[in-house]
Amino acid sequence: METxxxxxxxxxxxxxxxxxxxxxxxxxxxxxxxxxxxxLAEVAAELGTDDVAVVDMGAGRGELLSGxxxxxxxxxxxxxxxxxxxxxxxxxxxxxxxxxEPPAGVGGLLFANEWLDNVPVDVAERDGSGTDRYVxxxxxxxxxxxxxxxxxxxxxxxxxxPLREPGERAEIGRSRDEAWARAAGTxxxxxxxxxxxxxxxxxxxxxxxxxxxxxxxEVPPVPDGTCDITAHVALDACAAASGRAGAGGTGPGGGEAGGTGPxxxxxxxxxxxxxxxxxxxxxxxxxxxxxxxxxxYGTRLVTQREALRRLGVSGGRPPVExxxxxxxxxxxxxxxxxxxxxxxxxxxxxxxTWLLQRVPGEGYCPA
Numbered sequence: 153m154e155t156x157x158x159x160x161x162x163x164x165x166x167x168x169x170x171x172x173x174x175x176x177x178x179x180x181x182x183x184x185x186x187x188x189x190x191x192l193a194e195v196a197a198e199l200g201t202d203d204v205a206v207v208d209m210g211a212g213r214g215e216l217l218s219g220x221x222x223x224x225x226x227x228x229x230x231x232x233x234x235x236x237x238x239x240x241x242x243x244x245x246x247x248x249x250x251x252x253e254p255p256a257g258v259g260g261l262l263f264a265n266e267w268l269d270n271v272p273v274d275v276a277e278r279d280g281s282g283t284d285r286y287v288x289x290x291x292x293x294x295x296x297x298x299x300x301x302x303x304x305x306x307x308x309x310x311x312x313x314p315l316r317e318p319g320e321r322a323e324i325g326r327s328r329d330e331a332w333a334r335a336a337g338t339x340x341x342x343x344x345x346x347x348x349x350x351x352x353x354x355x356x357x358x359x360x361x362x363x364x365x366x367x368x369x370e371v372p373p374v375p376d377g378t379c380d381i382t383a384h385v386a387l388d389a390c391a392a393a394s395g396r397a398g399a400g401g402t403g404p405g406g407g408e409a410g411g412t413g414p415x416x417x418x419x420x421x422x423x424x425x426x427x428x429x430x431x432x433x434x435x436x437x438x439x440x441x442x443x444x445x446x447x448x449y450g451t452r453l454v455t456q457r458e459a460l461r462r463l464g465v466s467g468g469r470p471p472v473e474x475x476x477x478x479x480x481x482x483x484x485x486x487x488x489x490x491x492x493x494x495x496x497x498x499x500x501x502x503x504x505t506w507l508l509q510r511v512p513g514e515g516y517c518p519a
Contacts, residue, residue, distance in 0.1 A: 176266055177347075177456070177501050178216045181491035185219025187463040192261045193225055194447060195343045199513075203229045204342075205260035209335055210267030211236040217248050231258070259341040259513065264332075268385045269348050271331045274324045275362060275383075276301045278315040287321070293374035312389045313356050321360035325386040329393035336394045341513025343447060344394070347456065350387040350505040357384070387507045391451045394509055451509045457502035460495055467493030 177184040188206075196204040208217050211234035224230050232248045233255055234240070240250040249255075254262065275287040279297055284306065288298040301309060305324050309315065313322040336344035351357060364371040366379035373381045444462040446454075470485035496502040 177495055177504070178212075178219070178265060180494050180501060181488075182219050182223075183465050183488065183491050184460075184495055185216055186223040187460050187465050188216065188261075188263060189220045189223035189225075190444070190463045191343070191345070191446065192220065192230070193228060194443060195261045196228055197443075198343075198447060199259055199341055201259065202227055203231075205231045205233065205255070205258035207233045207235060207254050207258065207260070207262040207338075209235045209254065209262065209264035210270060211250075212238075213241045214244050214248055214250075216263070216265060218245050221245060221247055231260075233258075254335055254338045256338045257340045259339065261342055262335060262339055262344040264335065264344075264346040266348055268328045268332060268346055268387075268390065269382055271328045273327050273383065274301075274305060275321060275360060276305070276309060276315065276324055277321045278318050280318045282318070284309060284315055289375060291374075291376055293372055293376075308389070312353060312386055317358075320358050321362075322356065323360055323362065323383045323386075325389050328385060329390050332390040333394045336509055336511065339511040339513070342511055344509045344511060346385075346387060346390060346507040347504050348385040348387065349503065350385045350453075350507075352386070352388040352453070356386075387453060387505055391453065391507055391509065395451060446508065448508050448510050451507070454506050454508070455502060456504035456506055457496040457498070459506045459508075460492070460502075465492045465495060467496055 192204060192206050196202060206217065206220055208214075211217060214234050214236075217232045217234055221230060221232060230247075232245075234244075234248050234250050235252070235254050236250065237252060244250065275289075276284045277287050277297060278284050284301040286298040286301060288296050301324070304326060308324055308326040308329075309322060312325065315322055332344075332346060349361075351361075361384040362373050362381070363383075364373040364379040364381050371379050373379070375381060444464075446459060446462045467489050469489050470482055474482040474485065494501060
């Protein structure tokens with residue numbers, strides 16, 4: 153997995169970048185970055201500061217941060233960090249610091265959009281005797297069952313994704329739990345947000361979610377560097393791991409588990425929270441709305457549909473009378489409504505889950 157994504161010729165190091173293969177919320181519309189900018193402004197207000205950090209985990213080509221910096225309200229000083237293993241793109245906004253690891257001790261918003269799905273995990277399958285075994289995968293995609301799952305991985309399966317019948321599979325999310333706890337633990341104060349297609353205990357898919365994507369199409373998950381390899385995220389387990397690590401503290405030790413099973417990206421499935429009423433749609437240059445009520449006191453899982461609506465993104469169509477009084481404005485509003493509808497659509501991007509974890513912090517001072 154590590155080699156397939158980040159080795160020589162690896163998928164995420166290819167010149168076209170991820171955007172050349174699949175469409176994320178960031179690429180679907182600037183309304184997404186505008187919503188993140190609104191959330192950042194709320195975090196800054198919560199911290200009582202006009203100097204705040206935004207950390208983008210798995211920043212790709214820096215598209216999200218560019219959009220956020222363009223949308224933040226006047227008077228808010230933003231220190232932007234792109235955490236990414238690929239090289240920075242040409243023409244990157246000079247305000248963006250390109251780093252390999254999230255900065256420690258900053259206050260603000262840590263945002264991980266489709267990052268956890270690229271943290272390597274092992275895949276387990278229950279064999280005919282009732283033993284959970286690792287799935288070993290060759291570079292050509294050929295699979296075989298390997299050693300029995302043991303130790304911390306076995307404990308994770310028993311707690312978060314117990315297999316019941318022969319042939320059932322699970323992606324062991326322990327490495328993702330640790331990666332998220334470490335990332336969230338770098339914040340001195342603020343909000344950590346992970347966004348992915350996800351599942352929770354009681355609704356795990358019985359045969360796992362592993363698949364591949366290339367040029368916008370689903371393909372077999374062959375770890376040869378030509379496709380993204382994707383599996384949904386057990387965000388409830390990630391939330392619990394970060395909670396155990398403690399707000400503002402460091403996550404469990406140990407590096408990201410490589411393992412024998414492939415993993416990666418995310419492109420289907422759903423979970424999370426209750427639906428909220430729509431907040432009226434806003435244009436990219438409209439004033440920031442009041443408090444969204446999205447900031448949790450502790451930890452919260454909600455759908456992207458709810459999160460974006462609370463941040464002012466709605467797919468509601470503009471009043472038809474506007475077509476007569478302001479034809480150009482009507483066309484712009486109609487385009488925004490179409491983009492918002494894609495971001496919040498059932499069966500699509502709206503089915504992402506947002507994990508929001510507050511890091512209260514004490515005595516925070518901007519770095």
